[in-house]
Amino acid sequence: MTTGNLFIISAPSGTGKSLLLQLLLKNNILKFNIKLSISYTTRMKRIGEINGKDYYFISKKKFKKMIINNEFLEYAKVFGNYYGTSKKNIDNFLKNNIDVFLNIDWQGAMQVRKKKTQVCSIFILPPSINELHRRLYIRGKDHIDIINQRMLQSKKEIYHFHEYDYLIINNHIHDAIFDLKNIIYAEHLKTKIQFNIYNKLIKKLLKE
């Protein structure tokens, strides 16, 4: 009897997904408790990143052990590194009526949909191809080869937009935030969630 919802958010690189999530969690105007799932990864920690905040940084050996123990809701190998979502962590959030966002790609989304029947998936697209290029280049953190690799990855990701429940076009970040909040709010009005809140009332109405 949880009132927490599981959300998947996917987008090609350079769509502004990270900023969107950051703003959603920072300016929590919604009355719901929302958390971003922290992934496990085997990739090297970048400067400024904090273990347990940005990722749980673990060894390949430990990651593979977790795979064998079936501890992941989803995992993937991207650019030679593993990334995964802990089943236990997600279930703990949901049990405590917390909405959880999974910031994962289409392959992860597919794995989650197979394991969780109640999941709301959202895809973000850039407003134009030029804007996508621009956003990928201004990040400036990465080498040109990485950028090109990301561009290719982006296109592969976009092919899967139709597998998602919702589609947001990130033209203006504040409009996109508005859309995202709207989706979260609507998910809380779904009959299964509302029943968990109002089950006493409903039972009374049916008994009378």
Added chain:
Amino acid sequence: MTTGNLFIISAPSGTGKSLLLQLLLKNNILKFNIKLSISYTTRMKRIGEINGKDYYFISKKKFKKMIINNEFLEYAKVFGNYYGTSKKNIDNFLKNNIDVFLNIDWQGAMQVRKKKTQVCSIFILPPSINELHRRLYIRGKDHIDIINQRMLQSKKEIYHFHEYDYLIINNHIHDAIFDLKNIIYAEHLKTKIQFNIYNKLIKKLLKE
């Protein structure tokens, strides 16, 4: 390639559904074009009712002919009278990118779901059993037998809340309107609808 959505709204008598719909259509703050479907009925016109506005009032003979010609998206016999929704009327609205609300009961909803794959159904409940009683009595339009019959009908209707996508508790009418608008807005963010709006952008992003 429509951007119009089909909505079903059901509620037990005395839940305030009619006022809710009235306010939704009157104060159209949403940017979408929303219409309420006008049903065909064989029941007598009440004082103040207008043909083509409140209902299309037709004879039983004509109604039965429409049934035989498969012209109804749904129809039902309630308290000895027929009520039905014209397929053609609904399809015309949707073709013109207009959202249509069907104000029907659970039996009608069931028929529509079988014929239309893309339909969003919303159930409204009163905040308490006392409030339901109060609302049924203050209407004052009807004889006590009719009220009791409606009360029984209400309970039968409530049994079917779980068949609906969304559940709104009509405690305060303005909160219920807010919830309803939120659902309508979110439906327009569904991938299938968004694709119909942004298909050029998506095709461009995929081609690049």
